Amino acid sequence: MAMNMIQALNSAMDVMLAKDPNVLIFGEDVGYFGGVFRATEGLQKKHGLTRCFDTPIGEGGIVATAIGMGAYGLRPVVEIQFADYIYPAFDQLVSEAARLRYRSAGDFHAPMTVRTPYGGGIFGGQTHSQSPEALFTHVSGLKTVVPSNPYDAKGLLISAIEDDDPVIFLEPKRIYNGPFDGHHERAVQPWSKHPLSDVPEGYFNVPLGKAATLREGNDLTVLAYGTMVHVALASAAEAGVDAEIIDLRTLVPVDIETIVKSVEKTGRCVIVHEATRTSGYGAELSALVQENCFWHLEAPIERVAGWDTPYPHAFEWDYFPGPKRVAAAMRRAMEG
Amino acid sequence: MAMNMIQALNSAMDVMLAKDPNVLIFGEDVGYFGGVFRATEGLQKKHGLTRCFDTPIGEGGIVATAIGMGAYGLRPVVEIQFADYIYPAFDQLVSEAARLRYRSAGDFHAPMTVRTPYGGGIFGGQTHSQSPEALFTHVSGLKTVVPSNPYDAKGLLISAIEDDDPVIFLEPKRIYNGPFDGHHERAVQPWSKHPLSDVPEGYFNVPLGKAATLREGNDLTVLAYGTMVHVALASAAEAGVDAEIIDLRTLVPVDIETIVKSVEKTGRCVIVHEATRTSGYGAELSALVQENCFWHLEAPIERVAGWDTPYPHAFEWDYFPGPKRVAAAMRRAMEG
Amino acid sequence: MKNRKPLSLHVPVPEHRPGDKPDFSELKVPDAGTVKRPPVNARAHEITDLAYALIRVLDNGQKAVGSWNPKLGPETLKRGLRAMMLTRAYDDRMYRAQRQGKTSFYMKSTGEEAVSVAAALALEPGDMCFPSYRQQGILITRNYPIFEMMCQVYSNVKDPLKGRQLPIMYSSKDHGFFSISGNVGTQFPQAVGWAMASAYKGDDRIAASWIGEGTTAEGDFHHALNFASVYRAPVILNVVNNQWAISTFSGIAGADEATFASRAIGYGLPGLRVDGNDFLAVYAATQWAAERARANLGATLIELYTYRAEGHSTSDDPSRYRPTDEAKAWPLGDPIERLNRHLIGLGAWSDAEQEALHKELVEDVRAANKQAESIGTLGTGQPPPVATMFEDVFKEMPWHLARQRGELEA
Amino acid sequence: MKNRKPLSLHVPVPEHRPGDKPDFSELKVPDAGTVKRPPVNARAHEITDLAYALIRVLDNGQKAVGSWNPKLGPETLKRGLRAMMLTRAYDDRMYRAQRQGKTSFYMKSTGEEAVSVAAALALEPGDMCFPSYRQQGILITRNYPIFEMMCQVYSNVKDPLKGRQLPIMYSSKDHGFFSISGNVGTQFPQAVGWAMASAYKGDDRIAASWIGEGTTAEGDFHHALNFASVYRAPVILNVVNNQWAISTFSGIAGADEATFASRAIGYGLPGLRVDGNDFLAVYAATQWAAERARANLGATLIELYTYRAEGHSTSDDPSRYRPTDEAKAWPLGDPIERLNRHLIGLGAWSDAEQEALHKELVEDVRAANKQAESIGTLGTGQPPPVATMFEDVFKEMPWHLARQRGELEA
Ligand SMILES: Cc1ncc(C[n+]2csc(CCOP(=O)(O)OP(=O)(O)O)c2C)c(N)n1
Ligand SMILES: Cc1ncc(C[n+]2csc(CCOP(=O)(O)OP(=O)(O)O)c2C)c(N)n1
């Protein structure tokens, strides 16, 4: 059945609420209203007031209570309205959710999924456009997941909810309603025309820790996730390079085999993400590739990323790493 | 005059309190008691109750009020008792201190120095041993500074206090009272025997953004900071490699010229830090080196870092990246 | 021990949802003038009743009554009326501009104008305000040009914030208006810090901050009250209880269990609960708290009881979660209408003058907007120079930003 | 407007510092039995006086008086006495062990034993405790073997936490004792979440949590009270006011301005202020709050007024910041002595039995410690296998941790 990402995420939560009475959902405006992006629309009405409810505007309290619920034996799924607002919960995520299993030697653990919309492309300005994934990838004990299409969104979210470790589930908000290749000047595309919008209505999952090779190629390897996967596909076509495009899907634990196999084949690598460049997850990917594939590299690994500034409202398209910048990096990688 | 790092930091704050009435110091236990590591000892008595005082145990409140004071025109210097406890202040640091100048187009800014002891080697367990520097290096608008000896500690702290941007000042607590080369089985060394413990009593500064080459060499380049600088020096001797050892001192903005010049000369690079490996600052350094020096590299860049686990109490020396691991990495870099 | 009654989870729900008839009959509105005004040096624990009362000055006939009556002259009242009306006219115009696709986002303060305007008049020009995104009335009261506000909303080349901020996230140090943050609540403890600095320096300026009732749930609310209490900071902490936080009713913020003003009690601070649609009551409460702060007696928490008459923002659709004409049913009325009636009652104003002033202000807004639009709206006309995107991250631009600027220009 | 009095910054300071004679004469200690016990279903706003009172059952003659008297039989009282004495004997032994270099760190609960032990007895075994690092008395009351506690302190191969945690950061799900965190306060809202889960599931178990008065300044304190209030979570939120937070006196946490119990008022929760050195008062208050929670009436905040008789931890030296024998001057006495006197007054106990019990417990501790030390102390004997360092980061070990374990073993 054709779904956009919002519908796919909604379906994943609907399926899990029906399947497991220990699953419950809460967050700011997620209850009666169904969330500012409508991802939980109808779930309270269908499953009941205590299974999907609104919370006070205290991200730290949302995550802390979710940890307590996880310790009790529930599987809370919480929404942080925008990834830009996850920082008040940072201590509970880093010092608590991520550490509980380890510090108690498995005596306690807190399964929990933290859903949050991230990324740019919507003129959201500095506090509705951030991509904080790198921060979470540095924290031992957290898994970080980023879907790039409706099928994966549903399958990965179900896996995240069923996972016994805390999962940060970052949703690329720019592509909630349609794929986006970075060509903002062109007409918006609906998901319905995209093959990966064909999503089973019932239960299924996509395993965490496995990347997807969206395009096979021999010239160079592109490592991307979220919205940038679509930008990379368009950029490769425009740059006229036979790129192998890997959608990482899970950042931690990352699918190292798929990455290494590809770079050993192509000898060239371009890494793209929206997040600011310095100490972004692209740095870790670059280091991993260089450590694992050094003798195969024929050119410097390229990083295309957000500039090291806050996300400026007026300069949405100068900031967003679009096809022009990505294609240029591909060409550099081919020349190099 | 011979000072250990605590005395040097204390002297820096003493000098700045005397020099600038807009400088004030606050934090948990820093007032009457002088801080759990004694860094502010005597400052309240000497400069007055309102110049150096105790705060409630609310890191978020400490940083938030410092931002307000900075906006007023003061230069607050706050202490977070351990870097492990900085996360409750993360939102105020990332969303506020780091962004204020940018989002207000220079209308407001908040000069502030956040001093905090970090790192392992003291059997502090999971919550007194962390090295969170990478998180701050990813945040546009924050400067991140790490001294490795008494002279730099004083000179860099004075520069940080005088700097008009927010500075995260990470103090390697293992070497507060003496240098440490990782050989925990050997007798502790006092700073007094170390040349860089000779610190001017009065005002001086060490500029931010400039690395120090502690040892020149031709075999390989070591990038380190904090305690690991001393471990690197010892390891190079033990590995018998003619290493060029660079103490970065400032992580952001990093001294790229010094790094590139050195790696272009040696063609080999080993990066060492205590922080967990994945998405640690070593990843950014590795990416920078391979982007800027790719054609000069003769072997894969090595990262020696903390394991991707919380810091376990009983395994202090299995966790701490000591000379054995660093020397081994140097040898691999030479073979490669 | 088993066969004990099972526990159950309580989730608060509002009285009325879409489809229901709006009805505030359970809401008891005490008569104006019934609450006594204590001396500004009253001990906090002796006036805890004020945290549960509702300070009102304008009675149902819009006459000023009782000991909280600030006894303002017609000139001040007219300044207030004008600022509230200009704020509303500005909001209406900018809302339309967003609907016309001229910018990405807008937020109105309709129905809450007294909260900002009366406070701004009761404060002194040097006092620093740390607002949320719904106190544009402060800037307007302090005569910040609406033209500049419009340029900010349009992110054009004349935008004082160089196109970096979402519309309405104004900043003007010269007008004692702190840079608005997108993260709610962060300004509350920052205001306390500013006030502590003023006290530290022996200054006589105070700080004031505003957050919504929903935002009281953030840790920063607690930090603000705690630090303000411990260090007796000269600050006024305002909670604008407009009943809604986007789609979430105030019960989810705790309103079913206690008033927001009563949060002050546990910190030993005075808490005042005020009719936020009563211009004179807001003025009087602010004045009381300001005098107290300037007398070195510390902070006051003020709950301003009002109603968010329109959607949360242009991204919101309130008809999805509350009865459509709930705003009209709001028992505390409209602040502009009430002040207008009051002035007319004083014989200092007339419907004709009101009508004329309205026309004049709408025309001022139209003219300023024409000028602002002629410079540029979001995505059209003249944007700020793109290279400025890399400035002000730090005071001096470090190498990596200079290099990135180079890449962009390449 | 200038020539107004300049502001000044207030920084609270304690009455007495090293060198001063300890003196608590300003501290008014109300007589035992003077505070009325309300029904457990009393409305929070009707009993706000309890947040400023001091609930005491044992009078100066250590007789149990007043309506809060839980009327416990001698057996329960003796269990409590034994648990408190064992806790103190255990603390003394482990403190010495740290001084002897057998571990890195230790924290005593001396003088505060009633806070943990009486609460643990008033709760039911299935209730989940979210303690701070100073409630080892709960584990001991719930018969967790001190041998295992010692192995944790020594990080040896028998440490249930595999050497991963700092000494005293115990965890035992089987004993309803949540894994202690090094970050203060985080457990307070977690306990609320656990309680919400229990209510969500229609369970009848409740949660309880403990933090120090200094920790009330964390945002998590606010989150806990707020979420507990909004969702009526069945949880008991305890603030152990032992006057000190490392070197910082309670005034820096706000104690000069209001009681910690009164923080409950602004959330519409009951706040009880209790003599924390009065075993019966702590038991009674906990029992009241537990009954209330189990009746689905929600959370209670309890301030336990006590004194940290020893240093903060083995890393601390209180003589640097407070008068040396302040502990002896503490007007609320010692919980063990007081319960001992009470039992003797009942004719159910004697000095001889007390002496014998003390000997017995010291011997039990000695024996357990001998056994624990024989297995290993920090850095000697048998540590946990080093490869386990990489386990439990995730449920299943991902490739990068397996690779790192390989590197370590190489
Ligand atoms: C830290 C943070 N969390 C969440 C949000 C998203 N958000 C923006 S406004 C808002 C509602 C605030 O309601 P209230 O405090 O009552 O203010 P009002 O809009 O009614 O003036 C929310 C949840 C945010 N901006 N920042
Ligand atoms: C988030 C955080 N900040 C600071 C610390 C350092 N610290 C440990 S205990 C303590 C004092 C706590 O005092 P209190 O809450 O009164 O508890 P008590 O020690 O008196 O039992 C501090 C500041 C910490 N562990 N965690």
Ligand SMILES: [Mg+2]
């Ligand atoms: Mg509101």
Ligand SMILES: [Mg+2]
């Ligand atoms: Mg304490």
